[in-house]
Amino acid sequence: EIAPLNQLGDEQGCRLVDGNVATPDGFAAAYHTYIANGWNAMLGDPNYDGQDLPYSMAIPVHEMLNSANLSWRLTTMLTESTVLALTKHASQALKDIYLAKVISGEWTGTMNLTEPHAGTDLSLLSTKAEPNDDGSYAITGNKIFITAGDQDWTNNIVHLVLARLPNAPAGVKGISLFLVPKFMVNADGSLGAKNSVSVGSIEHKMGIKGSPTCVMNYDDAIGYLVGEENAGLACMFTMMNDARFQVGLQGLGIAEASYQGALTYAVERLQSRAPQGIQAPEQKADPIVFQPDVRRMLLTQRALTEGSRALSMLYAKFMDIEKYTDGEEQAHADHVIAYLTPVCKAFFTDMATEVSNYGIQVYGGHGYIRE
Amino acid sequence: EIAPLNQLGDEQGCRLVDGNVATPDGFAAAYHTYIANGWNAMLGDPNYDGQDLPYSMAIPVHEMLNSANLSWRLTTMLTESTVLALTKHASQALKDIYLAKVISGEWTGTMNLTEPHAGTDLSLLSTKAEPNDDGSYAITGNKIFITAGDQDWTNNIVHLVLARLPNAPAGVKGISLFLVPKFMVNADGSLGAKNSVSVGSIEHKMGIKGSPTCVMNYDDAIGYLVGEENAGLACMFTMMNDARFQVGLQGLGIAEASYQGALTYAVERLQSRAPQGIQAPEQKADPIVFQPDVRRMLLTQRALTEGSRALSMLYAKFMDIEKYTDGEEQAHADHVIAYLTPVCKAFFTDMATEVSNYGIQVYGGHGYIRE
Structure with a gap:
């Protein structure tokens, strides 16, 4: 179901429609079949409905997904990496809200490191995180090269974002990691208001055009600390x-x-x-x-x-x-x-x-x- | 003037409009400046208004053209190769009609070898050449991968086409070379009727999109023998x-x-x-x-x-x-x-x-x- 979408996906590419990414025809449907059949949950923690399968079983499946349709695969790949980071570093409270839904694939995940002037050299990173009164943080900055920064497959996306707290040490020792949802999540797990996260543009790549690589703008977006303050790079x-x-x-x-x-x-x-x-x-x-x-x-x-x-x-x-x-x-x-x-x-x-x-x-x- | 057109050329690509190739904006104008300044004639025979410059002077210029805009360069490159083939192998009569105009760049040239089933193996070549009563030949067949098979830069194009005469020996020893003009040329050098040469399609390439690579159809097109019968491959x-x-x-x-x-x-x-x-x-x-x-x-x-x-x-x-x-x-x-x-x-x-x-x-x- 995934391989036949490969050529079409690269030909159609992704489009930005009213600020939201539209992926190629068939990509979302194939994803829904994929998560319904449990493939997204292969490696996840069984406490959050993961299957806890060995890597020796999962990795050959991942290789085949890459062969079949790399553009399509990239979104699920980073969702799995998001699962791993949250499993190892997130608080119990964050896990209880987010983990099961990212493991099942109901929501996808992204990884936000690079900024226009901070690529290989993350010490130059300038995205800011200001503490709010309720324990959350206000995240402001621009990130580039964000794989699947937006998509039309799921009703929420979990962004993991590197940013600096006020008075953080300079360089890489002053970077913290935040979970920034596309839509806020209410206490009962239902979705609330849209967070202040937006897609600036879709990057014009040479290949894998079916996968949206986005410029992401965070403008006082609400985020939650993952791991310790200033230890974000390790997370x-x-x-x-x-x-x-x-x-x-x-x-x-x-x-x-x-x-x-x-x-x-x-x-x-x-x-x-x-x-x-x-x-x-x-x-x-x-x-x-x-x-x-x-x-x-x-x-x-x-x-x-x-x-x-x-x-x-x-x-x-x-x-x-x-x-x-x-x-x-x-x-x-x-x-x-x-x-x-x-x-x-x-x-x-x-x-x-x-x-x-x-x-x-x-x-x-x-x-x-x-x- | 040529380098700035490079990115635009690859973005716009070439289009087929009513059976004719439309090249990217500015390509034709840059070509007219180029030939007006004599660059096309660097290596040509002085008897036909060529400059007869040494290769040691021309080749560095060619290298720079490739760096500046490979898409644009390909058309002039094959025109120079056409000049060389006609200079060495064409009859005096053909030279007198065609050579000065190809040397100056008033007309461009193409090289037609490949067919869908005859690429590396030209012995499989099946384009036919039937003798006409007037000493010309009727060329019929399909060629693929023809660089600059058509363009909107000049009012005529000189196609050099490999084809088989009736009863020619099988394999590569039965291939002859023909000059097939896009428009017929009258005795006074003016242009006559359109020849039966048409562009089937523009190939969808990975790169050099500003250069039209064409599928060419020859349908009883009038052609003239270049060199000896059945010795076309050597020419x-x-x-x-x-x-x-x-x-x-x-x-x-x-x-x-x-x-x-x-x-x-x-x-x-x-x-x-x-x-x-x-x-x-x-x-x-x-x-x-x-x-x-x-x-x-x-x-x-x-x-x-x-x-x-x-x-x-x-x-x-x-x-x-x-x-x-x-x-x-x-x-x-x-x-x-x-x-x-x-x-x-x-x-x-x-x-x-x-x-x-x-x-x-x-x-x-x-x-x-x-x-």
């Missing part, structure tokens, strides 16, 4: 580390899709005779899969994707050890994960560029045009 | 070899543009402090050009582009030797060119992919979006 890193591995997995998913497409084309496309002798005498030419250079490219694609998949499963194994053990065993798994996270992110995405490049070349001129 | 190779080197030069042009953009951005963009100590104490952060990994990427870009440029000038030198000498010296230059042509095409274009990839990374997230 966000819980989310970001999960997202980093998942970005690596995007590379793996794209590489696999490229390999599958190139292999199918190479078996069907007839050009020239095979150097080792005629393979399809009933045809005017042989499939290009018999050309040595095409075979080399396809086998390189396959070796890189299968090797990366093996590494992703090793990563999943250590994620499971970290999740289900304690003490030294858990600490060791933690170290391995910290080591492997940037390796997976960098290697899988670089690998995907190489594999997709081979894919385009196997298609010849047809790899450069759309049909 | 076309004159054109294609020139185009192959020029495609390499496209890579070099794009790589240089990427390097210049990345360098400018790295000097302006402030993020973090330089590891070797504060460089801009009056600012909140230092330019990213002081980050070692950014320097590594920029220097790699520069080394690859400058090295490639040196090779392009070596190529130009041998092109000049081949042009201005004879005997053994010319034969040796011919061999060197034959050896270097695929090296330049493959290396410069692969290099450009690598250099541009670094360029995107220097820009960070801004490398993935359009502003």
Whole structure:
């Protein structure tokens, strides 16, 4: 249901209609099927209706979602990262209000770090958080590159936003994390007024156009502290580390899709005779899969994707050890994960560029045009 | 005048209006300035108002055109290749009618090899050429991926088309080359009736959208033999070899543009402090050009582009030797060119992919979006 929406999604892209994001046709319906069947809740805490499945089961599903439709997948990916950050760092009160709904996918989540002048260097971050009398905070600032900053799939969105408290220390030691809902949530769980969060614009990206990447404006928006004051970056890193591995997995998913497409084309496309002798005498030419250079490219694609998949499963194994053990065993798994996270992110995405490049070349001129 | 049209050209793209290609705003005007100033005629035969300049002077200009606006450049590039093929292989009569106008750029040229089922394997080519009573031929077939197959810059276009004569030998030994004008040319040089050449569609490419890549339909179109019967592939190779080197030069042009953009951005963009100590104490952060990994990427870009440029000038030198000498010296230059042509095409274009990839990374997230 998700893969057939991929090309359409990139062609239609996302639009801003009266300040709200409209996603491509079919994206919302596919999401509702997805959450109704429980896929969003695979890794969630069972106390909030999560399924508590091992990562070894979830990660191959995530890889397939990336292959099927990366634009569509990005929203659920960051919702899962939101679940993780709230599970580890949010107060009991916040968890009771938000967690079950983000785990089920009734609401989605976003990650707000980057500002126009603070990208790699979060010490320059200038979004402000002023305490309100009721224990909440007023958040004001602009964030850019916010994946799924808005969508038309669910009736609420949970934004996790980095901001500075008054008199916070300079640099990264003065950053706190806040939960800012798109719509306020009443005590009985029903939705209240719209919060002062708005979409400034949708970024014009080169690809994944079906996924809205937004400029977000927070203008005295009501937010709630997640974790300790001035310790927001550590909390966000819980989310970001999960997202980093998942970005690596995007590379793996794209590489696999490229390999599958190139292999199918190479078996069907007839050009020239095979150097080792005629393979399809009933045809005017042989499939290009018999050309040595095409075979080399396809086998390189396959070796890189299968090797990366093996590494992703090793990563999943250590994620499971970290999740289900304690003490030294858990600490060791933690170290391995910290080591492997940037390796997976960098290697899988670089690998995907190489594999997709081979894919385009196997298609010849047809790899450069759309049909 | 050409570079500022680049972004606009890719945004507007080309449209098919009543069967004719409409190019982006400003493209035609820039072309008229270009040909009025004689740039199209740099390499042409002086007997037909060409300037007969050395390749060593022309190739750096071509590189700059590629950097400025590749979409725009492609049309003039194939016009120059057309000039070369006609100069070497056309009859005196054809030269007298067509050559001066293609050299000046009053008319443009195209190269028609590929068919839906005959890409890398031209032996499968099926476009037909039937002799007419007057010595011309009736050309019928479909060609794809035709760069600048139509445009709204000039009042005529000279198509060079590969086709098979009746009873031609099978395979690549039965291919002939024909000149097929968009509009017939009267004896006095004025334009006559429209020939039976039409644009089937504009291909939907990933990039260079300002350049129309066309599906061309020839339906009993009147054509004239260029070179000997059944020796068309050798004639076309004159054109294609020139185009192959020029495609390499496209890579070099794009790589240089990427390097210049990345360098400018790295000097302006402030993020973090330089590891070797504060460089801009009056600012909140230092330019990213002081980050070692950014320097590594920029220097790699520069080394690859400058090295490639040196090779392009070596190529130009041998092109000049081949042009201005004879005997053994010319034969040796011919061999060197034959050896270097695929090296330049493959290396410069692969290099450009690598250099541009670094360029995107220097820009960070801004490398993935359009502003």
